Amino acid sequence: MSDPAFLRFANFYSDHSSGLWRYLVRIGADRTLAEDLGQEAFLRWSLSQAASWEDEKARAYLFTIGTRLLTDWWRHQRCHADWEATYEPPPATEIADSPLFRSQAWANLTRRHQQLLWLAYVEEFSHAEIASICGVSMASVRVLLSRARALLAKYLKTDNEETAHE
Amino acid sequence: MNDDPIAAALRRDAELLLDLAPAPDAAALWHKVRRARSKRIQRVMDICGWSLRATVAIAFGGVALSAPEALPALIVPLALVGWLSTGICTPLLHSERSANVSLRAGSAS
Numbered sequence: 105m106s107d108p109a110f111l112r113f114a115n116f117y118s119d120h121s122s123g124l125w126r127y128l129v130r131i132g133a134d135r136t137l138a139e140d141l142g143q144e145a146f147l148r149w150s151l152s153q154a155a156s157w158e159d160e161k162a163r164a165y166l167f168t169i170g171t172r173l174l175t176d177w178w179r180h181q182r183c184h185a186d187w188e189a190t191y192e193p194p195p196a197t198e199i200a201d202s203p204l205f206r207s208q209a210w211a212n213l214t215r216r217h218q219q220l221l222w223l224a225y226v227e228e229f230s231h232a233e234i235a236s237i238c239g240v241s242m243a244s245v246r247v248l249l250s251r252a253r254a255l256l257a258k259y260l261k262t263d264n265e266e267t268a269h270e
Numbered sequence: 271m272n273d274d275p276i277a278a279a280l281r282r283d284a285e286l287l288l289d290l291a292p293a294p295d296a297a298a299l300w301h302k303v304r305r306a307r308s309k310r311i312q313r314v315m316d317i318c319g320w321s322l323r324a325t326v327a328i329a330f331g332g333v334a335l336s337a338p339e340a341l342p343a344l345i346v347p348l349a350l351v352g353w354l355s356t357g358i359c360t361p362l363l364h365s366e367r368s369a370n371v372s373l374r375a376g377s378a379s
Contacts, residue, residue: 125292146299199287260275
């Protein structure tokens with residue numbers, strides 16, 4: 105298929121589908137759900153005006169759609185979409201070798217903290233983009249992110265100390 | 271930022287998680303995108319079609335009330351407008367149906 109619309113879609117999809125999947129998995133979706141929501145997010149993105157935006161802006165919009173789809177899904181499951189609660193990831197998405205899972209460091213963070221850390225350090229979004237994805241103000245992003253960072257550093261340090269004692 | 275242990279831990283996890291990510295299949299999703307776009311256009315066309323039909327029906331009703339003797343002469347144009355609006359305003363539905371028919375014919379043969 106040499107349709108330019110398809111090529112734009114295919115490039116954008118192959119560049120960002122695994123990034124969106126990883127983000128959804130790390131903020132609370134299981135693997136299958138993350139795949140379904142990821143596809144739905146791309147579908148909605150391609151039907152929106154964002155499909156003609158430049159890549160970085162379009163990517164932030166895609167992550168916003170993904171976040172809202174997951175929040176909606178929680179609501180449909182009659183779960184309270186509580187971003188401030190700590191979140192135990194499904195066992196299938198835990199990776200034993202990962203530094204985040206050696207001492208439950210990731211599980212000790214709230215969903216909001218996980219979301220902010222992932223968007224800032226893995227996806228490298230700007231504070232303004234993170235604010236629009238999470239639906240919080242830019243000033244809150246700065247404060248919450250520094251708090252999340254301090255907490256994760258504390259848990260990882262504890263983990264390192266425990267490993268050293270052993 | 272390379273020496274930042276937080277960023278390093280998160281990126282290490284992201285790398286490991288990448289191995290578990292499903293392989294992207296753009297072509298399959300593109301079909302869904304096209305179907306969703308067709309449905310959206312179809313909805314707009316349906317609204318246009320029904321607006322046109324409603325307008326003609328109201329005009330017909332108005333004529334029927336003010337000049338009942340002209341009514342038989344208006345039945346033919348009314349039927350014509352109804353028939354044409356079906357064809358004009360639902361092209362995607364018709365092309366989809368004909369595509370389905372040709373697909374079924376293809377699979378039968």
